[in-house]
Amino acid sequence: MIIDCHGHYTTAPKALGDWRERQIAALAGGVAPKASELRISDDDVRESIEKNQLAKMNERGSDLTIFSPRASFMAHHIGDFETSSTWAAICNELVHRVAGLYPERFIGAAMLPQSPGVDPKTCLPELERCVREYGFVAINLNPDPSGGHWTSPPLTDRHWYPVYEKLVEYEIPAMIHVSTSCNPCFHTTGAHYLNADTTAFMQCLTGDLFHDFPTLKFIIPHGGGAVPYHWGRFRGLAQELKKPLLDEHLLNNLFFDTCVYHQPGIDLLTKVIPVANVLFASEMIGAVRGIDPQTGHYYDDTKRYIEAADILSAADRQAIYEGNARRVYPRLDHALKAQGR
Amino acid sequence: MIIDCHGHYTTAPKALGDWRERQIAALAGGVAPKASELRISDDDVRESIEKNQLAKMNERGSDLTIFSPRASFMAHHIGDFETSSTWAAICNELVHRVAGLYPERFIGAAMLPQSPGVDPKTCLPELERCVREYGFVAINLNPDPSGGHWTSPPLTDRHWYPVYEKLVEYEIPAMIHVSTSCNPCFHTTGAHYLNADTTAFMQCLTGDLFHDFPTLKFIIPHGGGAVPYHWGRFRGLAQELKKPLLDEHLLNNLFFDTCVYHQPGIDLLTKVIPVANVLFASEMIGAVRGIDPQTGHYYDDTKRYIEAADILSAADRQAIYEGNARRVYPRLDHALKAQGR
Numbered sequence: 001m002i003i004d005c006h007g008h009y010t011t012a013p014k015a016l017g018d019w020r021e022r023q024i025a026a027l028a029g030g031v032a033p034k035a036s037e038l039r040i041s042d043d044d045v046r047e048s049i050e051k052n053q054l055a056k057m058n059e060r061g062s063d064l065t066i067f068s069p070r071a072s073f074m075a076h077h078i079g080d081f082e083t084s085s086t087w088a089a090i091c092n093e094l095v096h097r098v099a100g101l102y103p104e105r106f107i108g109a110a111m112l113p114q115s116p117g118v119d120p121k122t123c124l125p126e127l128e129r130c131v132r133e134y135g136f137v138a139i140n141l142n143p144d145p146s147g148g149h150w151t152s153p154p155l156t157d158r159h160w161y162p163v164y165e166k167l168v169e170y171e172i173p174a175m176i177h178v179s180t181s182c183n184p185c186f187h188t189t190g191a192h193y194l195n196a197d198t199t200a201f202m203q204c205l206t207g208d209l210f211h212d213f214p215t216l217k218f219i220i221p222h223g224g225g226a227v228p229y230h231w232g233r234f235r236g237l238a239q240e241l242k243k244p245l246l247d248e249h250l251l252n253n254l255f256f257d258t259c260v261y262h263q264p265g266i267d268l269l270t271k272v273i274p275v276a277n278v279l280f281a282s283e284m285i286g287a288v289r290g291i292d293p294q295t296g297h298y299y300d301d302t303k304r305y306i307e308a309a310d311i312l313s314a315a316d317r318q319a320i321y322e323g324n325a326r327r328v329y330p331r332l333d334h335a336l337k338a339q340g341r
Numbered sequence: 342m343i344i345d346c347h348g349h350y351t352t353a354p355k356a357l358g359d360w361r362e363r364q365i366a367a368l369a370g371g372v373a374p375k376a377s378e379l380r381i382s383d384d385d386v387r388e389s390i391e392k393n394q395l396a397k398m399n400e401r402g403s404d405l406t407i408f409s410p411r412a413s414f415m416a417h418h419i420g421d422f423e424t425s426s427t428w429a430a431i432c433n434e435l436v437h438r439v440a441g442l443y444p445e446r447f448i449g450a451a452m453l454p455q456s457p458g459v460d461p462k463t464c465l466p467e468l469e470r471c472v473r474e475y476g477f478v479a480i481n482l483n484p485d486p487s488g489g490h491w492t493s494p495p496l497t498d499r500h501w502y503p504v505y506e507k508l509v510e511y512e513i514p515a516m517i518h519v520s521t522s523c524n525p526c527f528h529t530t531g532a533h534y535l536n537a538d539t540t541a542f543m544q545c546l547t548g549d550l551f552h553d554f555p556t557l558k559f560i561i562p563h564g565g566g567a568v569p570y571h572w573g574r575f576r577g578l579a580q581e582l583k584k585p586l587l588d589e590h591l592l593n594n595l596f597f598d599t600c601v602y603h604q605p606g607i608d609l610l611t612k613v614i615p616v617a618n619v620l621f622a623s624e625m626i627g628a629v630r631g632i633d634p635q636t637g638h639y640y641d642d643t644k645r646y647i648e649a650a651d652i653l654s655a656a657d658r659q660a661i662y663e664g665n666a667r668r669v670y671p672r673l674d675h676a677l678k679a680q681g682r
Contacts, residue, residue, distance in 0.1 A: 264609050
């Protein structure tokens, strides 16, 4: 089975974006739309999925996507907690409907109603609902709800511990994923995303978070930002900081996805990072939707790179495609087993 | 000849740091020390260099280092323009003394007296002095003088144009290099440096700076941050943004150094980025000073990785070690020729 651990509902029906625009417009003064004013039929959902993600999953041969609301639309910097709370509830419910319509092809991961300067503990009711009622198997945690101003404490700070306690209790991992940058220095998908990945990894390296939470698991998306390419630098920095070797210090808890959109990048990732820490992902249909003129294939068709990575054995590929995901997302494994898979 | 294009005076005599501490202390109220109160003898300089950078250059076999003040100590966020101006003048003069004592082994690159919110044009007198009086061949340009808060406009903004006009006039390139992070989210050398490299590249990708300055040249240090590892992503993003191919759009103007501290990283860099855009560098004695237990050699002994990179021919290595630097730093080439090299 091929599990894509990183998909967002980037193709949601236009009504969703229209509703959000009304919500944002109301922040300047006016009446915010009610959640119940958003009308999206099952047929709308089906069309948005079948012509897009599902079509590509079938073409490329992936079986199941861990699916979450569109990352760049989380935009936690907009409005206040109430704004984020209403928006997260809507987006998560829509993902839940996708998973309900295609229970063998999509399973949910939640966005949280984060808001800059607000205690992350306020996110727990939405997290609980997504896990208990919707059967979601993971969350996306935004280390920078300010959208590129980095005003929250590092991920190793006790500020975040209420969320981690719940993740450990529920046995669900967090993908560390920022949203839109509202800092003009940072292009959202070309700089802010990758910077956040590198930043999150280095925060974990300098801290001792996994001493406090030995079973907590983070997925660092986009191939780990700059980390695998600079693996020697990070090994050396850990040494300077008198930390244990990275295998012991971080690799029981940190995992990298395969959202790296060319062969040499995947070759490096799979050479440098232990296979047990690599999870198949494509983040399609996402930041890079075009066809690579050098290969004639979609940049984000990452399965091709995994298939072509010489260093991987069949068992390695099975781990990257399925085995690791079942281990890192125990609730996914339970759900699959309940389906007889 | 082997030219290391990225060295900082990280081993300056203790008196320099002591002076800086007095300068910083005076910002809280008190009398700032005068530049003339800093006393460092030629013997002090010699000792700091001969036991450190020069010893390692001799051990490793590099001939010449393009040498600039310690990057993390630029700390442009401290104080105001006056603070930075005095500090930059002192640091640059000290580098000039190193180059004067070892004219065949070190040549200067300037730090600028940048200060957050201050017009970069205020940096021009120091830049001019460094080029005309000291014979420096490059500058370090900090895209984020705030130290991790990213409050300046992107590098493509006209804000920076006065500096670029001077660089073009003098035929000197800029290494885009941040300084210490005072944002607790960003570890200085493990996150902020790499993030800045990626950010600078993406700013150039989204903009059209090199249309306005076709001969302007930037070096993106630390192997280009996350860029070569995600080269497919950047090619795809350029496509989405309707920009020309990266070769044409950016690679006449952007160059990557080889400060990547393990073999797989250098293998990727030299495979993905055209040889003409790769400049030898080690940034020793810098962020990662230890010995890699996997190899028994210093992490930052990057010449070993270049030597071992299978894909490179002898002519490629010559370009990376010397030829490219002579082209990207025309004043370096002139200086070498004047020495009969």
